[in-house]
Amino acid sequence: MTDAFDLPRAGGTDRLSARSSGTVRIVGAGLLGASIGHALVALGVDVVLEDTSPAQLRLAIDYGAGRAAREDDTPSLVVVSVPPDVTADVIAAELARFPEAVVTDVASVKLEPLRTLRQRGVDLTRYIGSHPLAGRERGGAISARADIFVGRPWVVCRDGETRASDLAVVEGLILDLGATPIEMSPEEHDRSVALVSHVPQLVASLLAGRFVDAPDGSLRLAGQGVRDTTRIAASAPELWVQILGANAAPVVDVLDGLAADLTTVADALRDPEATGARRAVADTIRRGNDGVERLPGKHGQNRRFETVVVMVDDRAGQLGKLFGDLGDLDVNVEDLRLEHSPGALFGLAEISVAPGVVRRCVDGLQDRGWKIASTSND
Amino acid sequence: MTDAFDLPRAGGTDRLSARSSGTVRIVGAGLLGASIGHALVALGVDVVLEDTSPAQLRLAIDYGAGRAAREDDTPSLVVVSVPPDVTADVIAAELARFPEAVVTDVASVKLEPLRTLRQRGVDLTRYIGSHPLAGRERGGAISARADIFVGRPWVVCRDGETRASDLAVVEGLILDLGATPIEMSPEEHDRSVALVSHVPQLVASLLAGRFVDAPDGSLRLAGQGVRDTTRIAASAPELWVQILGANAAPVVDVLDGLAADLTTVADALRDPEATGARRAVADTIRRGNDGVERLPGKHGQNRRFETVVVMVDDRAGQLGKLFGDLGDLDVNVEDLRLEHSPGALFGLAEISVAPGVVRRCVDGLQDRGWKIASTSND
Numbered sequence: 001m002t003d004a005f006d007l008p009r010a011g012g013t014d015r016l017s018a019r020s021s022g023t024v025r026i027v028g029a030g031l032l033g034a035s036i037g038h039a040l041v042a043l044g045v046d047v048v049l050e051d052t053s054p055a056q057l058r059l060a061i062d063y064g065a066g067r068a069a070r071e072d073d074t075p076s077l078v079v080v081s082v083p084p085d086v087t088a089d090v091i092a093a094e095l096a097r098f099p100e101a102v103v104t105d106v107a108s109v110k111l112e113p114l115r116t117l118r119q120r121g122v123d124l125t126r127y128i129g130s131h132p133l134a135g136r137e138r139g140g141a142i143s144a145r146a147d148i149f150v151g152r153p154w155v156v157c158r159d160g161e162t163r164a165s166d167l168a169v170v171e172g173l174i175l176d177l178g179a180t181p182i183e184m185s186p187e188e189h190d191r192s193v194a195l196v197s198h199v200p201q202l203v204a205s206l207l208a209g210r211f212v213d214a215p216d217g218s219l220r221l222a223g224q225g226v227r228d229t230t231r232i233a234a235s236a237p238e239l240w241v242q243i244l245g246a247n248a249a250p251v252v253d254v255l256d257g258l259a260a261d262l263t264t265v266a267d268a269l270r271d272p273e274a275t276g277a278r279r280a281v282a283d284t285i286r287r288g289n290d291g292v293e294r295l296p297g298k299h300g301q302n303r304r305f306e307t308v309v310v311m312v313d314d315r316a317g318q319l320g321k322l323f324g325d326l327g328d329l330d331v332n333v334e335d336l337r338l339e340h341s342p343g344a345l346f347g348l349a350e351i352s353v354a355p356g357v358v359r360r361c362v363d364g365l366q367d368r369g370w371k372i373a374s375t376s377n378d
Numbered sequence: 379m380t381d382a383f384d385l386p387r388a389g390g391t392d393r394l395s396a397r398s399s400g401t402v403r404i405v406g407a408g409l410l411g412a413s414i415g416h417a418l419v420a421l422g423v424d425v426v427l428e429d430t431s432p433a434q435l436r437l438a439i440d441y442g443a444g445r446a447a448r449e450d451d452t453p454s455l456v457v458v459s460v461p462p463d464v465t466a467d468v469i470a471a472e473l474a475r476f477p478e479a480v481v482t483d484v485a486s487v488k489l490e491p492l493r494t495l496r497q498r499g500v501d502l503t504r505y506i507g508s509h510p511l512a513g514r515e516r517g518g519a520i521s522a523r524a525d526i527f528v529g530r531p532w533v534v535c536r537d538g539e540t541r542a543s544d545l546a547v548v549e550g551l552i553l554d555l556g557a558t559p560i561e562m563s564p565e566e567h568d569r570s571v572a573l574v575s576h577v578p579q580l581v582a583s584l585l586a587g588r589f590v591d592a593p594d595g596s597l598r599l600a601g602q603g604v605r606d607t608t609r610i611a612a613s614a615p616e617l618w619v620q621i622l623g624a625n626a627a628p629v630v631d632v633l634d635g636l637a638a639d640l641t642t643v644a645d646a647l648r649d650p651e652a653t654g655a656r657r658a659v660a661d662t663i664r665r666g667n668d669g670v671e672r673l674p675g676k677h678g679q680n681r682r683f684e685t686v687v688v689m690v691d692d693r694a695g696q697l698g699k700l701f702g703d704l705g706d707l708d709v710n711v712e713d714l715r716l717e718h719s720p721g722a723l724f725g726l727a728e729i730s731v732a733p734g735v736v737r738r739c740v741d742g743l744q745d746r747g748w749k750i751a752s753t754s755n756d
Binding site for chain 2: 133134143145146147152153155182184188191192193195196197199200201202203204205206207208209210211212214215217218219220221222223225226227228229230231232233234235236237238240241244245248251252254255256257258259261262263265266269270272278281282284285286287288289290291292293294295296309311317318319320321322323324325326327328333336337348349373374
């Protein structure tokens with residue numbers, strides 16, 4: 001994790017110290033390409049945009065993600081941000097067209113494009129594959145925003161041929177965008193994203209797929225748990241078919257392991273009185289406990305906050321009053337979630353705070369007339 | 379959904395019009411039992427608590443969820459809130475001990491206790507099984523809170539023998555707690571919770587289980603998607619072994635369907651150039667789209683809000699200022715999520731508002747100096 005970084009200001013005019021210098025050419029003005037463009041433009045970088053779709057290109061330029069290409073552009077860095085199935089073609093074309101430029105791509109699979117390029121005998125000295133672990137549920141230039149990379153990991157795949165100065169250009173871009181460069185081999189990257197991104201997507205989709213033919217009454221019983229478990233099932237099919245196809249072998253490895261575990265627990269439930277059956281079910285849940293604890297993030301192993309749940313009337317101004325009071329109490333809110341049920345007359349604001357300030361927060365809010373629904377007690 | 383209801387005030391002293399009358403006896407002072415106790419005490423109801431664990435019982439009483447039992451208690455309603463494996467025993471004992479009382483239970487499986495009771499020849503005229511779809515990640519009396527039922531569905535399993543006056547007692551309790559009664563047969567209930575609760579739990583646990591032996595580096599790439607997908611994998615094993623064991627057949631049915639779908643997509647990825655392989659992958663993702671759309675909830679099919687993402691400095695008082703400004707702008711915040719990356723100097727407040735006020739919200743906030751990172755454009 002970075003301790004601090006130059007913050008790209010979305011839509012702002014502040015020019016921070018850009019490590020990227022010279023013209024940056026971005027091929028593919030979709031969500032990632034246009035977002036990189038916005039962030040670099042805000043840093044004062046000259047950004048050239050290119051897209052096979054004239055409409056998408058015009059949109060990205062209109063939104064301020066960069067300018068149209070000119071014949072005499074000589075970019076120092078080319079960022080290829082196109083769908084996986086054309087990534088290798090575009091990388092090869094850009095390497096040939098701009099013989100002085102460092103070329104990177106941001107495709108979510110790293111081995112397949114590299115294999116294709118090697119098979120064609122393309123000189124890859126100036127190519128450094130990369131992949132920002134960033135995105136949004138909605139795609140396209142219209143959804144682009146400068147801050148989607150902030151604090152996110154961004155994998156860089158150097159190899160023995162990579163020049164230090166070229167690596168510095170790509171890592172400079174990553175740092176300028178507020179992300180954290182992580183060096184990995186293409187194989188290691190592809191296995192990692194199969195596990196933490198591609199298979200979770202498939203699992204969420206498969207689970208949600210079981211709801212298609214379910215009675216309405218059954219689905220009325222759904223709560224937050226299943227909504228969270230299936231949230232990413234709303235992702236667009238087109239892109240995922242390509243990603244999964246391009247990373248098939250590592251994905252299949254994880255799926256096979258998962259299918260074996262699923263069969264074990266289903267068999268245990270088929271014959272719950274058999275020796276070891278209860279234990280097999282318990283082990284499944286317990287292994288899940290252990291696995292989820294290993295995920296990074298503030299609710300994971302490294303950081304723990306206490307939560308205070310405050311009842312808030314469902315009308316404008318109440319949250320302002322609450323956060324005004326929290327400011328008066330000098331309580332910094334680390335995270336926040338507001339829940340209210342349809343039809344309810346109030347909501348619950350679940351506030352995460354540092355453990356040391358829970359008492360002051362609760363006492364202070366109660367003194368000011370707030371009703372505390374609960375506090376965490378870990 | 380209820381349009382309005384009598385709101386149980388957590389820890390409050392307001393006495394609202396309680397539809398429950400007479401003494402309510404709650405057997406099992408864990409999360410659900412103690413939460414029901416808190417809500418009823420707040421409504422002025424005489425609540426008797428019982429638990430096989432003296433420590434748990436004392437804790438629940440100390441927290442104000444009810445009083446200790448006396449020899450001469452004559453409850454009009456008994457709520458059995460014990461683990462699934464002893465639910466049938468306790469229901470039978472309570473029916474025998476209080477021959478005038480209506481007895482309900484809140485176990486998350488409805489057919490198995492009923493079968494056990496029928497096999498024993500227990501007269502079930504005064505028994506009405508029920509199940510509130512409510513809970514928290516943490517269990518025990520210490521985590522109890524009066525509001526966990528508010529706006530949630532609460533299944534009621536009446537049968538041909540059920541007297542209307544007894545049904546009114548149980549549905550009165552449910553309405554007093556702010557929940558919505560939904561009538562279902564025990565079979566229909568068990569199939570429904572297998573689909574929307576028990577299998578999602580297993581799927582999250584199985585997926586998270588694959589992280590146990592993963593390299594640290596792979597897990598560093600994890601993002602919000604996989605965190606959401608596996609969040610409920612943090613659930614306690616003991617209770618889930620019982621729930622899954624007691625609802626084994628419906629759970630196995632859903633698991634078998636899921637395993638077949640998983641095999642289909644894994645086989646398609648094993649041979650991605652085969653006829654229909656790409657289509658099989660696309661169909662998986664698309665069916666997931668369709669399924670997740672069917673889930674109820676404010677982000678589901680029935681209600682749609684626009685989101686406005688505002689950049690907020692990571693220091694006390696900033697959220698107060700933001701919500702103060704939103705109050706001044708007369709913008710009602712429908713939902714709210716605060717994200718900030720570890721090490722980042724600011725956070726993103728994602729605010730959900732009614733579509734009609736997006737423009738006023740964005741313009742007003744920008745006039746007041748806030749930076750808008752993005753708005754939704756559905």
